[in-house]
Amino acid sequence: MATLNIWNKSGPWPARAALIRKQLAALAPDVLGLQEVLRLDEPAPDAESCQAVELCEGLGFELAFAPAMHYGAGLSFGNALASRHPIIEEAHFALPGADPGEARVLLYALVGTPHGLLPVFVTHLNWKLHHGSVRLLQVRFIVDKIFELCPVDESRLPPVLMGDFNAGPESDEIRYLSGHATVEGKSVYFADAWLHGGDGPGYTFDRKNRFAALAHEPPRRIDYVFVRGPDRGFRGEPLETRLAFAESEPHPEGELWPSDHFGVVTEIAATRREQ
Incomplete structure (x- = not known):
């Protein structure tokens, strides 16, 4: 499972797209969540009209898309969402609390893996540093939607939630998701894959990336893969997690990175075991 905010078409997009495709082919995830994707509404989107198609074409993925804003x-x-396995169903839901010009969306897809049905959610929360209250509202909506669509049912794999949350692990919104904060008498637990299998701070928005440095923000871990698990058979347990799309190449305009964000990739247990 992997996630990446692709930074729309900002910066040297053709060169960035080629680098993302190169690293995506090497990474070969089963499921990939993408944020900040631009698409022209076409009956059959192609590489010219949809960034997700441009990045994934020829690599063996099925695609789902959820529009947040219409320009x-x-x-x-x-x-x-890009999946190497069949996408059985999909839906999307507008997130609450967004300012005009900053609408956000939750994408849901049910993926038919060889190990069972896997519910996957991809999101992108408000970005402003002072919008913690908005992000908390959005996270609570997302949690409610996940439990609505995915009641605890061990005939399916535990649901995965991933994307750009624009919030560090110490924030109320992430602490609520990871079981470290109670909001209005309610608490939940989603396993933060980085804490289970990652090494180091795991910064996904880091000033060593010259595109991220343009924001003049401190390094932060703001991109996540969460799992509502593991279940009693330990399916859904994050096993190994690392940064992805985090390698640069020389470029005439300066060091080339795939995006202003680094991605996250995690291996998640999909088969039952005793312990």
């Missing part, structure tokens, strides 16, 4: 002339901005 006019058929252009939309949102989240995408």
Whole structure:
């Protein structure tokens, strides 16, 4: 499972797209969540009209897309999911609390893996540093939607939630998700894959990346893979987690990175075991 905010078409997009494709082919995830994806509304989106198609074409993925904002002339901005396994169903839900011009969305897809049905959710929360209250509202909506669509049912794999949360692990919104904070008498637990299998701080927005440095923000871990698990058979347990899309190459305009964010990739247990 992997996630990446692709930074729309900012910066040297053709070169970035080629680098993302190169690293995606090497990574070969079963499921990939993408944020900040641009798409022109076409009956059959292709590499010219949809960034997700451009990045994944020929690599063996099925695609789902959820528009968050519509810019006019058929252009939309949102989240995408790429899967090497069949996408059985998909839906999307507008997140609450967004400012005009900063709408956000939750993408849901049910993926038919060889180990069972896997519910996957891809999201992208408000970005402003002072919008913690908005992100907390959005996270609570997401949690409620996950439990609505995925009641505890061990005939399915535990649901996965991933994306750009624009919030560090110490924030109320992430502490609520990871079981370290109670909000209005309610608490939940989703396993933060980085804490289970990652090494070091895991910064996904880091000033060593020259594209991230443009924001003049401190390094932060703001991109996540969460699992509502493991279940009693230990399915859904994060096993190994690392940064992805985090290698640069020389470029005439300066060091080339795939995006302004680094991605996250994690291996999740999909088969039952005794212990």
